[in-house]
Amino acid sequence: MKVLVATEKPFAKVAVDGIRKEIEAAGYELALLEKYTDKAQLLDAVKDANAIIIRSDIIDAEVLDAAKELKIVVRAGAGYDNVDLAAATAHNVCVMNTPGQNSNAVAELALGMMVYAVRNFYNGTSGTELMGKKLGIHAYGNVGRNVARVAKGFGMEVYAYDAFCPKEVIEKDGVKALDSAEELYKTCQVVSLHIPATAETKNSINYALLKDMPKGAMLVNTARKEVINEAELIKLMEDRADFKYMTDIMPAANAEFAEKFAGRYFSTPKKMGAQTAEANINAGIAAAQQIVGFLKDGCEKFRVNK
Ligand code: 3PG
Numbered sequence: 001m002k003v004l005v006a007t008e009k010p011f012a013k014v015a016v017d018g019i020r021k022e023i024e025a026a027g028y029e030l031a032l033l034e035k036y037t038d039k040a041q042l043l044d045a046v047k048d049a050n051a052i053i054i055r056s057d058i059i060d061a062e063v064l065d066a067a068k069e070l071k072i073v074v075r076a077g078a079g080y081d082n083v084d085l086a087a088a089t090a091h092n093v094c095v096m097n098t099p100g101q102n103s104n105a106v107a108e109l110a111l112g113m114m115v116y117a118v119r120n121f122y123n124g125t126s127g128t129e130l131m132g133k134k135l136g137i138h139a140y141g142n143v144g145r146n147v148a149r150v151a152k153g154f155g156m157e158v159y160a161y162d163a164f165c166p167k168e169v170i171e172k173d174g175v176k177a178l179d180s181a182e183e184l185y186k187t188c189q190v191v192s193l194h195i196p197a198t199a200e201t202k203n204s205i206n207y208a209l210l211k212d213m214p215k216g217a218m219l220v221n222t223a224r225k226e227v228i229n230e231a232e233l234i235k236l237m238e239d240r241a242d243f244k245y246m247t248d249i250m251p252a253a254n255a256e257f258a259e260k261f262a263g264r265y266f267s268t269p270k271k272m273g274a275q276t277a278e279a280n281i282n283a284g285i286a287a288a289q290q291i292v293g294f295l296k297d298g299c300e301k302f303r304v305n306k
Contacts, residue, residue, distance in 0.1 A: 001028040002069075003291055004049035005284075006042055006057050009270060010034040011076075015280035019053065022288035026296065039063075046070065051291045053284065054082070056271060059095075061087040072294050074302075076283035077102055077274055078142065079224065081197040085305040096290050096302040100142040101283035106273035107146030110192045110222045111154065113246040113266070117218055121263065131155035134214075136188030138181060139195040140165045143222070147192050148175045159188055181209060189214045197224035207232035213243070221247040222273040237261050248272050 003023045005016065016032065023030045033045040039062075046052060046067035052059070053074050064070065064087050072094045075083060080097045088095045111130075119127035135151045137144045140162035148158050152174065159176045161184040167177035178184050185191060191213065195201045206229040210219065217240070221228060230253045237243050237260070244264040249271050251257055257265045274283065293299035 001026075001050045001295060002031055002048055003028050003051045003053065003288070004031045004033060004045055005053045006033045006036070006045060007053075007055050008034075008036055008057055009055055009275070011055075011280040011284050012277040014277055015284040018281055018285045019288045022285060022292060026292040028292075028295075051295065053287045053291070055274075056082050059083045059088070064088060064091045064093060067091075067093075072096065072291055074098065074287040074290050076280075076287040079196050080304050081224065081226075089305045093305075094294060094300060094303055095305045096287075096294075096300075097304055098283045098286040098290065098302065101286045102274035102276075102279035103142035104146050105276040105279035106143045106222050107150055108276075109248060109273045110143075110147050110220050111150045113220050113222075113248070114190055114192075114218065116266065117220075117244050117246050117264075121266065123263075128216075130190075132157065133190055134159060134188040136160070136178075136184040136191040137175070138162075138184060138191055138193050139223075140170050140175070140177075141194060144192075144194040145173065147194070148173055156190075159184060182212075185209050186212045187214075189216055190218045190220065192220045193223040193227065195223055195227055197226040202226045203229040205229060205233070207236050210236050210243070211240075216242050218244040218246065221245070221249060223249070225249040225251055234260070237264070 020030045036042055043066045046063055048069055050069050051072045053076055055077055059073055061084055070093050075097045078097055078099055083095050085095055114130055133156055135156040135158050137147050137160040140160045151158050159178055160170050161178045161181050170177035205227050230251050246266050248268040250267045254267055290302055
């Protein structure tokens with residue numbers, strides 16, 4: 001059995017070593033395709049793979065067509081919007097994610113971006129503090145919960161809205177659960193986004209939702225760029241000189257954001273919320289173990305294309 005790790009943005013070496021150990025202990029072979037720049041390289045590498053570990057790498061119908069021996073794809077991470085689930089099901093390929101394994105890393109980056117913003121991008125001028133500010137967590141999953149834990153350490157007042165999580169679950173963490181996204185954005189000066197990119201959420205973070213945020217508002221997006229209505233965010237930031245946008249998912253209109261909103265817009269060059277050795281080890285090794293469990297015992301825990 002051949003397990004391919006196909007990562008345009010590679011894992012830390014220590015994580016690849018851990019993955020190799022799991023795969024070879026099971027008697028399988030590990031193949032690596034890192035930092036590829038062309039889809040043709042991926043199409044070639046998947047030809048004889050029985051299993052693939054990916055990150056945000058795109059697995060579409062063309063890749064699945066090329067992967068004639070493929071049985072399972074594991075997205076080492078949370079969001080699986082990069083995998084065509086219907087095509088995978090049609091090809092009889094099991095798709096899994098590794099929920100929770102990289103969530104602390106993403107949460108730490110979200111808080112780091114908040115500090116960077118309120119300290120004026122460390123430009124030497126006098127900034128403000130996070131303590132006492134109202135933080136709204138939009139979607140209370142694994143990352144949202146970690147953001148709440150760290151934000152409470154900063155002394156922030158933490159609120160959350162999640163359409164699918166019962167209020168009691170949120171409130172047992174000492175977080176105030178609100179009834180709607182509108183209420184969350186009206187209440188909180190800082191909002192941290194943790195919604196997945198789905199048909200319902202794409203473009204949903206728009207002018208109407210953001211316009212009522214309190215003065216000195218900040219939106220932190222470590223979720224997905226597709227959930228932002230970029231044209232409307234640009235309009236809002238033109239209308240509100242107090243509004244900051246911090247993200248690790250570069251918008252399509254990055255150049256326009258950077259030019260128009262210097263000092264209150266920041267994007268990392270690559271998505272890097274999960275770019276820590278710990279997150280790579282946790283998610284990568286979990287992916288390898290899930291592949292071994294599936295191939296040896298038929299275990300389908302964490303399957304997302306049921
Ligand atoms: C996730 O969905 O797990 C995060 O967005 C991390 O993605 P990455 O592995 O591509 O950095």
